[in-house]
Amino acid sequence: MQLIPCPWCGPREEAEFHYGGQAHVAYPEDPSALTDEEWAQYVFFRENPSGPFAERWSHSAGCRRWFNAVRDTRTHDLLAVYRAGEPMPEVTS
Amino acid sequence: MTFRKPTGGEIDRHTLLRFTFNGVEYTGHPGDTLASALLANGVHEIGSSVKLGRPRGIVAAGSEDPTSLVQIEAPFPEPMLLATTVELYDGLVARGLAGQGRLAPEPDPARYDAKHEHCDVLVVGAGPAGLVAALTAARSGARVVLLDEQNQAGGALLGVDEYLDDRPSAEWVGDIVAELRTTPGVLVLERTTAFGMYQDGFVLALQKRTDHLGFAAPAGVARQRVWRIRTKQTVLATGAHERPVVFADNDRPGIMLASSARTFLHRYGVLPGSRAVVFTTNDSAYCAAIDLAESGVDIALIADARPDAPARLATECAARGIEVRAGQVVTGTEGPGRVTAVSIGDTRIECDTLLVSGGWNPVVSLFSQARGKLRYDTELGAFVPGEELDTVRAAGSATGELDLNACARQGREAGSAAAAAAGFTPGGQVPLPVSDSRCTSRSGLVVWRVPGADDASFVDLQRDSTVADVLRATGAGLRSLEHIKRYTTIGTAHDQGKTSGMIAAGIVAEALGVELAEQRPTTFRPPYTSVSFAALAGRDRGELHDPVRVTAIHPWHVANGALFEDVGQWKRPWYYPKPGEDLHTAVLRECRATRESVGMMDGSTLGKIDVQGRDAGRFLDMLYTNMMSTLKVGRIRYGVMCGVDGMVIDDGTVIRVGEERYLVTTTTGNAAKILDWMEEWLQTEWPHLDVHCASVTEHWATIPLVGPRSRDVLAAVAPDLDVSNEAFEFMTWHDTHVAGVPARVCRISFSGELAYEINVTAWYGLAVWEALMAAGEKYGITPYGTETMHVLRAEKGYPIIGQETDATVTPQDLGMSWAVSKKKPDFIGKRSFARVENNRTDRKQLVGLLPVDPTVLLPEGSQIVETDRLPEPPVRMLGHVTSSYPSAALGRTFALALVRSGHERIGETLYVPYEDSLVPVTVTDSVLYDKEGARRDG
């Protein structure tokens, strides 16, 4: 079982966490100004890279905070974790 | 006839253990395995093969054995154990298996548990390399855990009769174990197999704590324990398994790995037979032959596949009268069951034992599980660890090294490096032992198989998979070992291909004409050895499997004969049958009483979330499709929540408690999910909003009081409250006292009837419930359960989230456009309502269905079609029945359904395939009872 370093609590077992998909997909400023296609991009489409991927995680059975993590999807290695609202740090994989 | 030597081995000859195998009584000794005790009694046939029913014996002495599957019958039935890993105890009853066992029909009375352990250095395997690694790390001050599968340390040393530093190897082992046991922070576990290696140093190991005690196992001690170990560094000293060579009829009992025969000899004092042929490709089998010859076994011949026999060993054999033939291979065997003769080319030799050695496979399973890359070692003919990992090191014969001194040196280096990587500086150096072994050369010939009858040349003896099966796979165009494994099932039995996997890879490479170095080995996966589900479940069984949530009023429901329905973890009263009543009659009575007089239910499981803060209204406006910020304090609004895709995710009421405080209710099953949903938006999108959410579900006992007489009952128990329609309007709430207890009473209805929802602190729930029952007695107040609640709401067309909806249903589909705000500039889901897809007129929409025959009850989930005769498939499905009940109020059955273009079809006749007929149904509006809402005010 992987250890995930919660930026608030430190390393905890992955079973305490909940996955939240791609990070940095902001809710659109004005959804009504978007075309159907632009809105569909927000609702349905996400990246699926092989390599570093910025994701949202929630420490749902711990401090219940959402945070962001950069995970290498090939190895599951967590390359960085950072608090919500902070910019994505530079990572090397 | 006994095959037990008069002396030698780690067994206690003074104590007799009685056991029964395949219905025959035998005896053995403490220290035996079931396999060694059977061999001592001359029993080689254990069971038969799974597909072909061919006799199966004992191939290996340990957990790598592919064949000796047994079923334990007493003390407790347990299937699929290996005779080679079952320690003998008095009274054991077992039988051989034909590849499949039988689970006990009764619950296992044994206890299983789990324990967490944290360490700096984990060493797996207590052979020479592991012992030196563990002691080296321990002397540095690291917290060390040393695991070993066997009941005592020593590893491969247990199966040989060798001296280390001029004294018996057991003494050297004993000294190291003694020092480890007395070093603080060191844990040594026997009978413990590391079966899974995961990320970040997480290792699962199974400890068999009382299995070996049999009937004498003390009650109250966990029989097996799963160790959940988190380690910084790991040393894998997992050893190597000898592998056979495949030839025609290589599956007979009496055909055994040479080193395993040597182990039975030295560890258990057991001879494998009277007259043996040895077939080898390398030096190690010579030692087995010499040791067995010295113990009285007639070694008829050593056939060495190499063109030249090793000179020194050949001389030693000659001195003992053992014939050695180089450049020879076994081409076939004979025997009615157990082997009686072996063919080597044209030569036929009678024997009762054939010992085989095709070289050594390092045990790389855990290294591979840790995602270490494997490399093919051409000289060894096996995959070995192909890289260094930051936190995992292999040492000893697990790396392919076979020389004992070199193995111990690797152990010392690995132990030292692991301790250093975990932050410890070296302690006293552990001296390396010097061995007198004669058989440590790696120089063997890699031979996978001897050409012969392909369909009788067994690669995986447990799966009955032959060379012919492998060639059929490659002939069918399969090239990847992973695919061939699945096609042939080689390596998928209890032993996970410990002795067969490498050979299968070799035969595939030969068949395809490719180099093994270019073949990708199959991925090793946990568990390394079989683990019972009971052990994995541990204490999480029965009542401890999942928490059971009950309401404050639960004891009353139990005392009054309620039957319960599981809703998530909650126990909810389903209905309250009176003597002689079934579900339908009880529910019809409960419905009628509620619509005609007064009923009451326990609604405490309803999810409740306290939402507070300056921006609470703004926040709820974004979450709900309708407007919440305009709700006045003292009032209540029903609301619908959607996902960004516009699909309904939950519904419930919102109470405005104060200027900056709301109480949100959710469906019972969604309470946690909706709190998570709120937190997600607050934390990730709108952290600037001043809003705080807390679950208060369990703080409140909630009692809906429903029916035309509910006002009278409430008035009787709430003297401070003006219950008149004018003073206490629909969709308002009042704080008051009910039965002398502070209460919040809401006037809401989920049935269409005049109704109140009484909320009190959970502590008072039972007392208030009983007071309401007493006050309602003269009106025949009737407690009802979830089934009646479902019928009452369905008669009114109120959907249940998760029953009428399935994440593809919009509020408009449910006919609830009225709950979708046109004024709000935005809310979650709003933009999706404008999508083309969401505006198709042929979307599935909620409607009512009335079977033309009013007695027909449609099964929920039934499909709906357009014609009274089924056309050729594919038949166009219009939708499905979501709810279906008999109704006391309607005097007939009815259903709710999601139907394509349902709103346009009202009045049409559609058909529901049911059993052998198509049931005609009339499509109606989803509201079937009291359309005008005349009953709401009583």
Ligand SMILES: [Zn+2]
């Ligand atoms: Zn946390």
